[in-house]
Amino acid sequence: MTTQKIVHLPTPAEVEQAKASGRTLSKYADADRVKLSLRGSNGETDELVLPGQVLQILLDVLSEISKGNAISLIPHHQEISTQEAANLLNVSRPFLVGLLEKDEIPFRKVGTHRRVLLTDVLAYRDSTKQQRTEALDELAALSQEMDMGY
DSSP, X not given: OOOOOOOOOOOHHHHHHHHHHHHHHHTTTTOSEEEEEEEOTTSOEEEEEEEHHHHHHHHHHHHHHHTTOOOOOOOTTOEEEHHHHHHHHTSOHHHHHXXXXXXXXXXXXXXXXXXXXXXXXXXXXHHHHHHXXXXXXXXXXXXXXXXXXX
């Protein structure tokens, strides 16, 4: 059973609020923790303390919203389906299943369904991105050595 996710693209007003909030909070980005005072539209106030890591996540969220992007938060220990993993890697599901069967990405079976850890999919994505970057750098260096540059 797949859960439907509703995508909310930020409105222009939310984009501007995110930009302003991000600028304000970024002053505290290096803090181990930060104390916030909150005031709701009903006049109620509260204070809370955020660990530095949570503040960084909040800054990342505000940064994406300020660019007009919708965002999702997924726990790294989350198991995802092969279709979700394929979508993250921008490949077909059959291609992803091939990667799983070649042990390039760890997985486990739940009944007849394969499940992969989000962290493993992200690690594979980062690894292939790094390999592509290194290969392109090598090609650029070879091109310069052979005086094939423009």
